[in-house]
Amino acid sequence: MNPNMIEEAINKVRTGERQAFTTLITAYERQIYTYCKYILRSREEAEDAVQDIFVKVYQELGRYEKRVSFSAWLYRVAYHHCLDQLRRRKRRSRLLSLYKLQLVRDNSEFPDDSPVDKLFGTLSPEERGLLILRVVEQYSFEEIAQITGSSSAALRKKYERLRRKLIQQKAEEGGCARGEVAESN
Structure with missing residues (x-):
């Protein structure tokens, strides 16, 4: 619209x-x-x-x-x-x-079927939010800073750390080699 x-x-x-x-x-x-x-x-x-x-x-x-x-x-x-x-x-x-907590985790609504669900399961809520706003919604760091109340410089750093974390995670799973990952924008 x-x-x-x-x-x-x-x-x-x-x-x-x-x-x-x-x-x-x-x-x-x-x-x-x-x-x-x-x-x-x-x-x-x-x-x-x-x-x-x-x-x-x-x-x-x-x-x-x-x-x-x-x-x-x-x-x-x-x-x-x-x-x-x-x-x-x-x-x-x-x-x-602890027993009830374990039951909740075992009966989670999000089965580990899709790669996206697996990916999001390893991230903190803050990391999930940053990833969605930056990659899916394609907001600039300045716009994300307005949304979250953080500075754009801090968000850039967090995003870069998140990116490295995901690359490392993928490499540990035997996914792609370091050179196969696209550079960040």
Whole structure:
């Protein structure tokens, strides 16, 4: 969807035309769901998160400033929401017994079938978020810095370390030789 249509829908919502918000949901729902699913590693939590995120966005739309793209602002809301969810999950998991924790891990929703699932299983939530925003969504480091609240220089370093980690991991699995990996952009 073109940015002018997005801005027009935002302006309509701000003037009280609630129905225009469906334009924003339609434009970004799938991307935000995918982002949340890979950060949270759960379909159900991702579905709930998407609903919560769009409610927050609707309530906070007055705070959106056009100096950043709407999608970057939306991903920032999603990023912080997912981090909050992970913190809550971590607190809950401390209360569970080791036996229950093992059952949850054994019955994980994400089977180790696909290479993507294997890859994401070895990464921290922060690394998964950075990888999705940089590689899949193709945001610049400056845009990712706006989303995450980090500096673009720190993100470049983290991305390079992540890249080296993935190359090393692939080499240890007997995947590709060092020279076969494409250079980063």
